[in-house]
Amino acid sequence: MTVKATGKAGAGRTAKIKITRVDKRCKTQNGLHGEGCYGCNCDDDCCQWGCDVDLATLKVIFRKRELIEPLVDARLEDCFKTGLKEDEDYAGGAYRETAVRPEDTRCAFHLRHQPRGCALFFLWANRKAPKRIVPTICRIYPLTWHRGRLFVDGPLRKLCKAKEKTGKGVKVPSLLETQAKELRALFEIEEK
Ligand code: SF4
Ligand code: SF4
Known part of the structure; x- marks a missing residue:
């Protein structure tokens, strides 16, 4: 396959990434609730690795x-x-x-x-x-994927919204729920 990254060609329609396994933790880990990353004091710590x-x-x-x-x-x-x-x-x-x-x-x-x-x-x-224009990983983070498996990237940054303490009995949506819109746009999830 020949690939170029000069940007001269149009992005066109891109096939979705196939997922066949979703780790249980995606459904149990608190998500980026409320204002998400913007309402968090994490200082964009996850951007320290690049992407x-x-x-x-x-x-x-x-x-x-x-x-x-x-x-x-x-x-x-x-x-x-x-x-x-x-x-x-x-x-x-x-x-x-x-x-x-x-x-x-x-x-x-x-x-x-x-x-x-x-x-x-x-x-x-x-x-x-x-x-x-936003990389796939940055649209769904801290979820990530590898060879058909969707999982929570780790370790989560210390101040990440997904680790924020919530009041006793307060239930917040899971990562799978808060990232659902981007997952739908970019991935085809068919659990086996
Ligand atoms: S491209 Fe991704 S890792 Fe880089 S600054 Fe943007 S959100 Fe952060
Ligand atoms: S560390 Fe967590 S809350 Fe902060 S920008 Fe990254 S994913 Fe969002």
């Missing part, structure tokens, strides 16, 4: 270069630490890993001029960029 960007998303990112680069003070070429790796587990059949900035230990796409937030989410929410 894998699927090919379908890479194409959109490179099309929006002029909008992204000023938000992150970097050229797109410097926002990745790997080249393209073929892998059918990712939308479009390949992915690249983002770089992590040594200055603030945040993913290269974390907003530069604001204490919190992601440039890619920002462009979707405020500049009408297609939602595909």
